[in-house]
Amino acid sequence: MSDAGLFDRLFGAGAHQVRVDGQFVHGEAQLAGRQLAVIGTWNSAAIDGDLALAVAGAVLAVVGADAASGTAPRPIVFIADTSGQQLSRHEELLGINGTFAHLARCVDLARRHGHPLLTLVHGEAVSGGFLAFGLLADRVCALADAQVRVMDLRAMARVTKIDFERLQALAAASPVFAPGAANYWRMGAVDELWAARDDWAHCLTAALSAAASASAQDGRAALGETRGGRSLAAPIAALVDDA
Amino acid sequence: MTLRRVSYFEASARARVAGLMDPGSVLEWCPPQQRHSSPHLALLDAPVAFDDGVMVGSARLDGMPLLFAAQEGRFNGGAVGEVHGAKICGLLRRALRERPRAVLLLVDSGGVRLHEANAGLIAISEIMRGVLAAQAAGIPVIALIGGSCGAFGGMGIVSRLCDALIMSEEGRLGLSGPEVIETVQGVEEFDSRDRALVWRVTGGKLRRALGEASDLVGDDVGAFRAATLAALARPSEVRDLERLLANQQALETRRQHFAEARDGLEIWRACGFAEPEAVPMLAVDDFNRQLAAGQAGGSI
Numbered sequence: 085m086s087d088a089g090l091f092d093r094l095f096g097a098g099a100h101q102v103r104v105d106g107q108f109v110h111g112e113a114q115l116a117g118r119q120l121a122v123i124g125t126w127n128s129a130a131i132d133g134d135l136a137l138a139v140a141g142a143v144l145a146v147v148g149a150d151a152a153s154g155t156a157p158r159p160i161v162f163i164a165d166t167s168g169q170q171l172s173r174h175e176e177l178l179g180i181n182g183t184f185a186h187l188a189r190c191v192d193l194a195r196r197h198g199h200p201l202l203t204l205v206h207g208e209a210v211s212g213g214f215l216a217f218g219l220l221a222d223r224v225c226a227l228a229d230a231q232v233r234v235m236d237l238r239a240m241a242r243v244t245k246i247d248f249e250r251l252q253a254l255a256a257a258s259p260v261f262a263p264g265a266a267n268y269w270r271m272g273a274v275d276e277l278w279a280a281r282d283d284w285a286h287c288l289t290a291a292l293s294a295a296a297s298a299s300a301q302d303g304r305a306a307l308g309e310t311r312g313g314r315s316l317a318a319p320i321a322a323l324v325d326d327a
Numbered sequence: 328m329t330l331r332r333v334s335y336f337e338a339s340a341r342a343r344v345a346g347l348m349d350p351g352s353v354l355e356w357c358p359p360q361q362r363h364s365s366p367h368l369a370l371l372d373a374p375v376a377f378d379d380g381v382m383v384g385s386a387r388l389d390g391m392p393l394l395f396a397a398q399e400g401r402f403n404g405g406a407v408g409e410v411h412g413a414k415i416c417g418l419l420r421r422a423l424r425e426r427p428r429a430v431l432l433l434v435d436s437g438g439v440r441l442h443e444a445n446a447g448l449i450a451i452s453e454i455m456r457g458v459l460a461a462q463a464a465g466i467p468v469i470a471l472i473g474g475s476c477g478a479f480g481g482m483g484i485v486s487r488l489c490d491a492l493i494m495s496e497e498g499r500l501g502l503s504g505p506e507v508i509e510t511v512q513g514v515e516e517f518d519s520r521d522r523a524l525v526w527r528v529t530g531g532k533l534r535r536a537l538g539e540a541s542d543l544v545g546d547d548v549g550a551f552r553a554a555t556l557a558a559l560a561r562p563s564e565v566r567d568l569e570r571l572l573a574n575q576q577a578l579e580t581r582r583q584h585f586a587e588a589r590d591g592l593e594i595w596r597a598c599g600f601a602e603p604e605a606v607p608m609l610a611v612d613d614f615n616r617q618l619a620a621g622q623a624g625g626s627i
Contacts, residue, residue: 133582134582137575137582144568144571144575148568148572169502169503171508172508172517173517173528174587174588176501176502176503176505176517176529177528177585177588177591178581178585179501179539180501180502180503181479181483181484181487181500181501181502182487184487184502185485185488186571186574188455188459188484188488189459189571189574190571190575192463193566193567193571197568211439212480212481212484215448215455215484216484219452220452220455220456233444233445234444234445234447234448235441235444240441240444243441244371246371246373250371258367258370259445260409260444261441261443261444261446262445268445268449272449273445273448273449273452302416302460304453305453314409314449316409316410316413317409317410317413317453319413320357320409320410321413321420323357323363324418324420324421325417325418325420325421325424327356327357
């Protein structure tokens with residue numbers, strides 16, 4: 085569930101013009117003297133083609149405006165609150181996977197135009213809805229109690245036909261399939277965890293400078309190896325790359 | 328030269344690679360002999376594969392150097408786990424250094440492997456970035472879809488990032504599989520046992536009509552090879568701001584045009600097929616001819 089006070093805590097009351105239209109988040113904010121674009125989804129949105137296109141359109145508008153005015157590319161703060169993709173025959177028929185690919189390409193265009201990209205996960209970040217834009221940022225920050233997952237353990241038990249109790253026991257020991265922001269941190273997909281008592285504006289300012297100096301290369305597998313949550317991804321990729 | 332028709336649908340990943348590429352040109356990295364299997368599956372007492380369900384390597388196609396990844400749909404539905412995904416990521420990174428003529432992704436996958444769900448989801452995000460990086464470096468990435476698992480979940484997104492997407496009629500492409508939609512939303516929303524409906528909503532003829540698949544071919548490894556060569560002869564699209572704005576507009580128009588559509592029949596009718604109900608029975612050549620004729624006035 086999204087908290088309307090989030091933007092005041094992030095940017096300070098009165099220092100933002102972020103609007104929530106339905107489940108679409110968009111607007112401007114100011115932080116430490118810098119202008120930011122804020123784009124995303126709200127209230128555990130099940131993302132359909134319309135919402136994905138709204139997010140993509142907002143990204144293109146920011147890229148277009150800064151390119152036209154010749155100003156420094158503004159950082160984009162993605163607010164990712166999604167319960168996943170909309171499950172519907174209509175969406176599948178019209179190629180929701182292709183619309184998500186278009187959104188991913190728009191995010192990549194913004195990166196190549198020099199916009200620092202940061203994602204904040206504060207509610208839920210699930211599966212395809214997270215893949216489409218949030219996971220692609222240069223830096224991903226999550227509140228420690230945010231729900232990050234592909235599927236909850238009960239549904240997973242049903243699909244894999246492995247006992248729920250067994251999955252629960254394994255989840256305690258392995259970050260590989262248990263939901264939770266901390267597991268994604270250990271695996272290198274979440275860069276930093278913020279606690280409820282933290283000064284989020286301060287955290288965001290620091291995270292934005294980290295995003296601005298992020299390498300163009302994808303460092304998540306190496307980070308996951310360093311943090312001990314994903315020990316094989318980096319060495320196996322290196323085996324193929326160096327063979 | 329007349330080649331025996333080999334069903335792409337029935338073939339294993341390795342047989343597809345052998346049939347597509349120039350004879351004797353295939354080199355595999357992290358082959359099964361090295362036994363890089365998934366420790367996460369082993370922990371759950373689930374069967375493992377020594378290649379973790381994907382073959383990656385280099386080969387030649389009509390003499391042109393390529394890199395390829397071929398997913399094995401018969402192992403865990405071609406699903407992406409940590410090792411499986413890392414092999415594809417390593418391949419895409421290698422492409423930046425080796426600069427092959429193209430990277431071929433022989434997609435046959437339901438998406439994330441739930442037994443190692445977090446690792447699979449992150450790996451797919453890494454594959455997405457890898458594809459985008461290869462393309463930015465001027466290396467085209469081509470998806471081939473014609474196996475029993477199709478291309479779903481994150482691999483459905485990856486496939487739509489590709490420069491060309493070659494499908495057979497048997498191939499399927501989407502995000503959420505019909506079974507998942509039926510389980511969550513009910514059989515009235517999507518009856519996953521109605522195979523004809525499933526193909527009208529996700530199959531190659533629907534995806535080609537929408538312009539999402541660049542080519543529709545018969546279920547034949549040789550036809551996939553010919554279409555890949557044809558795709559390589561076409562110039563790659565430039566994806567600048569102007570182009571993405573045009574794509575955005577096209578997707579918005581499609582959603583307005585088909586605001587209520589729930590069946591491929593409606594798409595085929597709009598594409599100028601006089602008898603949409605007959606489209607599933609059309610031979611591939613006839614389908615392609617009628618599609619081209621119907622779209623002479625502009626595509627949808």
